[in-house]
Amino acid sequence: MLSLRSLRRAYGTLQAVDGVSLQVGRGEVVGLLGPNGAGKSTTVAMATGLLRPDSGEVELAGFGDPINPHARRQIGLAPQELALYSGLTATETLLFFSRLYGVATRRDQLRTALEEVGLSARGHDRVGTFSGGMKRRLNLAVALIHSPSLLVLDEPTAGVDPQSRAHVREIIRSRATAGCAVLVTTHDMEEAEKVCDMIAVMDHGVILAHGTLSQLVAAHGSKAGAASRGLEDVLLNLTGRSLRE
Amino acid sequence: MIQQVIAIATKDLRLLVRDRGALFFTVFFPVVIAILFGMVFGKMSTPNPFEVVVVVEEPGPLANSFATALRGDSALVVESAPNRESAIDAVRKKRVAAAIIFPVGFDARAETIFSGGSMPIDCVGDPSRAAEIGLLQGKLMEIGFRQLMLVVSDRDRLMRPMGEMRNQIEGNRQMSDSERTAVLKILAGVQELSGAKKGEEQGSNAIGGATAAFEFRPVSIRAEMMTSGEIEPPSSYAVTFPQGVVWGLAGCVMAFVTTFVGERAQGTMTRLRAAPISMQIILVGKALGCVVSSLVMQALLLTLAWSVFGVRPLDPWTLLLAMSIVSIVFTALAMMIAALFESSGAAEGAGRALVIVLAIVGGGSIPLVFMPPLLRTISVASPFRWAISAIEGPLWRGGSIAEQFAAMGSIAIVGVVCASIAIVAVAVRRRGS
Numbered sequence: 253m254l255s256l257r258s259l260r261r262a263y264g265t266l267q268a269v270d271g272v273s274l275q276v277g278r279g280e281v282v283g284l285l286g287p288n289g290a291g292k293s294t295t296v297a298m299a300t301g302l303l304r305p306d307s308g309e310v311e312l313a314g315f316g317d318p319i320n321p322h323a324r325r326q327i328g329l330a331p332q333e334l335a336l337y338s339g340l341t342a343t344e345t346l347l348f349f350s351r352l353y354g355v356a357t358r359r360d361q362l363r364t365a366l367e368e369v370g371l372s373a374r375g376h377d378r379v380g381t382f383s384g385g386m387k388r389r390l391n392l393a394v395a396l397i398h399s400p401s402l403l404v405l406d407e408p409t410a411g412v413d414p415q416s417r418a419h420v421r422e423i424i425r426s427r428a429t430a431g432c433a434v435l436v437t438t439h440d441m442e443e444a445e446k447v448c449d450m451i452a453v454m455d456h457g458v459i460l461a462h463g464t465l466s467q468l469v470a471a472h473g474s475k476a477g478a479a480s481r482g483l484e485d486v487l488l489n490l491t492g493r494s495l496r497e
Numbered sequence: 498m499i500q501q502v503i504a505i506a507t508k509d510l511r512l513l514v515r516d517r518g519a520l521f522f523t524v525f526f527p528v529v530i531a532i533l534f535g536m537v538f539g540k541m542s543t544p545n546p547f548e549v550v551v552v553v554e555e556p557g558p559l560a561n562s563f564a565t566a567l568r569g570d571s572a573l574v575v576e577s578a579p580n581r582e583s584a585i586d587a588v589r590k591k592r593v594a595a596a597i598i599f600p601v602g603f604d605a606r607a608e609t610i611f612s613g614g615s616m617p618i619d620c621v622g623d624p625s626r627a628a629e630i631g632l633l634q635g636k637l638m639e640i641g642f643r644q645l646m647l648v649v650s651d652r653d654r655l656m657r658p659m660g661e662m663r664n665q666i667e668g669n670r671q672m673s674d675s676e677r678t679a680v681l682k683i684l685a686g687v688q689e690l691s692g693a694k695k696g697e698e699q700g701s702n703a704i705g706g707a708t709a710a711f712e713f714r715p716v717s718i719r720a721e722m723m724t725s726g727e728i729e730p731p732s733s734y735a736v737t738f739p740q741g742v743v744w745g746l747a748g749c750v751m752a753f754v755t756t757f758v759g760e761r762a763q764g765t766m767t768r769l770r771a772a773p774i775s776m777q778i779i780l781v782g783k784a785l786g787c788v789v790s791s792l793v794m795q796a797l798l799l800t801l802a803w804s805v806f807g808v809r810p811l812d813p814w815t816l817l818l819a820m821s822i823v824s825i826v827f828t829a830l831a832m833m834i835a836a837l838f839e840s841s842g843a844a845e846g847a848g849r850a851l852v853i854v855l856a857i858v859g860g861g862s863i864p865l866v867f868m869p870p871l872l873r874t875i876s877v878a879s880p881f882r883w884a885i886s887a888i889e890g891p892l893w894r895g896g897s898i899a900e901q902f903a904a905m906g907s908i909a910i911v912g913v914v915c916a917s918i919a920i921v922a923v924a925v926r927r928r929g930s
Contacts, residue, residue: 300771321773329771333764339512351504352772378515394768 253278253433254299254402259308261294268294270457271308276402281424281434283448285441285483287491291457292437293332293406299435300329300404312402325353328400332407332437334387335394338380342371342390345379346397353398369393370419385416392420396427403427403434409443421447441483451483455491501774505782506789513752513790523748523794528801530862531741535734535806547629548574548593550584557604559616559644566640567597573636574870585621589896591886594866595622595633615717616641624722624893626866634718641716659684735893736864738802742888743861743881745794746823747852750831751845753787757835758844784828791824799892808893815891815901822905823884826912830880833915836922855879880915883908 254276261269269291276282284292297303298310301318315323336345343362350357357365366372369389379387392408405424409417417440424447428434438444444451445465452462453472461472465483472486513519551567553560568575576593578584584596598619606616618637622630666672666680760766769779799816802808810816834851838844856862858872859881865873876882887908890901 302767302770321775323773324771325773327771329768331764331767331771333767335764335768337508337512337763337765339515340508344508344511348504348508349768349772352501352769352774354500354773 253280253313254435255309255311255313256295256299257309257311259295259298259305259310261298261303261305267457269298269305272454272457272459274452274459274462276433276435278401278433279428279431280450281428281436281448283444283451284435284437284454285439285444285451285487286454287487290454290491292454294457295454296404296406296435296437300324300327325398326401328395328398328403330391330395330403330405330408332410334384334391336379336387336390339378341376341378342366342382342393343375345390346393349394350397355398357397365393365397368396368423385412388412389416389420392423396423401432403432405434405436407438408436409438409440417443441487445483453487453490460490461486498774498778501772501778502782502785505769505779506785509753509756509783509786510790512756513786516752519748519752519755523745523752523790524797526748527741527743527745527794527798530744531734531738531798531802534737534740534862535732547572547633548576549595549597549633550576550578550587550593552578552581552584552596552598553603554581554599555601555603559604559607560599563599563603563640563644566643570636570640581619588621588623589894590900591623591866593623594626595620595630597633597637610645610715615715618716618718620718620720622720622722623866627722630720630722634720637716637718645715732806732808734802734806735808736889738798738806738808739885739888739892740861740864741798742795742823743856743859743884745798746791746827746881746884747856747861749787749791749794750827750834750852751849752790753783753828753831754835754844754848755841756786757783757831758838758841761839762841780832784832787828787831788824791827792820795820795824795888810892811895812891815898816888819887819891819901819905822909822912823887826880826908826915827884829912829915829919832919833922836919836926839926856881858882860885880908880911883911
């Protein structure tokens, strides 16, 4: 569904992304892992058409480059920041974004969307009154409201309680089961292990390793065998233990 | 495409209405300002300096001397105009507060001042400065008395009416002999006094004493206020409600800047840009919200001015056009501020400071007429000044269509400049990102 080929992007002298290639197929959840400053957000920005690569190609199967509005209609983006208007109600928020995507959303569809993220009882409350977990779920609902073919989630469970986290993961899996391609960036190893079909570990603008959880653990995990902490070991082995800015 | 534009505009308007702070500064604060200033300026005293334009339609010693005396008065800033029309035009354009016209026959009428006549002066004033025009009339009268020196020191001019009066009194059979004798003695005394002073320097005190003896007015002032269609400005609120509009526009501009910069700060701009719409659609949608809010605010204020304070627009359709242009121009100003300042803190801080300074300089708090000349010159750079001009024309000031369109054109130019700066700033930023 999504194909990134040899993407490069620099900010001045800093090479943020340096030749990233990645595929996300229909019904597949691909996790993009890496420390801060690894280039994940820049990769996501190029994948969603928000940023033009210096070189390389982004292609959304059948729709071309997401820099074009026509292709962007197929993408649902949940940014890491809670990109919501605190003065609007949850229902108004969904209605507004569905209109931006040219979707004529009926009242029952809005209700269903709110039910999906567990906010049906708070549809007429202003977002400013929501807890962090509720905002995070609404953030996801906005990405889903126009039934996208590709879901791009940037840290979708950052700073939320276990209940909300579990709920968001269920939604991601159910959407993938329904055929949606999902690209997730996360620092949460447990999330990546539980949700992702494929995982790409990224640092300094390049993808260091790519595969299923078992493939990565086998290739880059700790030699301690049963004592291995799984994906976290893989990440630390690949990216080192030095602190990042 | 239209659906997205309307969606963005509706969203911004909804957020504006729900933001009590923004709503206060956009609607309630301007109303308070307009009413408060209306009450204050309704009782306003004379500002300094007071600019007038003088026309001498028929040059003569008295008219010229009167004009020179006006020029020498420290309370007045006097300029000359070649004719009555250009002088009145200067008042209409608010360049001066009043036109003082010495009409044809001014000098000739001096001969009638001892027989119930007076020298006529036409005074055409700016209605927004009615209180000062009253003071100006007093000033003209004061100078008129001082000018008597010329009349009584010109023996021939004085003797001609004296001789006529003597003839009339001698021929008047209704007067008793004793009355006739008494009056003729007074006239003879005046003639002797005048003859004795011929060729001498006369002190102003002597003239002051002489004039005090006569209870007459040496000049008659025909004062009228410069209005279009002979409609008087209903009240000081006609002046202060456009000022209120200025503050409402400032509120709209800052509300728009806040929502625009807020989109960047809270990440919703990322979400908007990820949607299948171009940046132009986003900008047009947000601009539409600002235009509508500005228009609604102006409509609310001017409707209030009309319904409660009796400020009935002279030309509602031209006023609507002016309001629309003003709304678009201030949207461009808001876009410029939002584009120039990247962070929300800078945009809200520096932007608010810029808007407040422009509003004050443009006549938002103190009307331009009360400002010192330097500040009035600086005000040319403020779009708020042109907004007031554009609105005041069709609201109560009047003037020709060409003049009103010139005011609208001036503010439109300001809008084009603001929009151009905004476009360049956005282009530079996008190139840098």
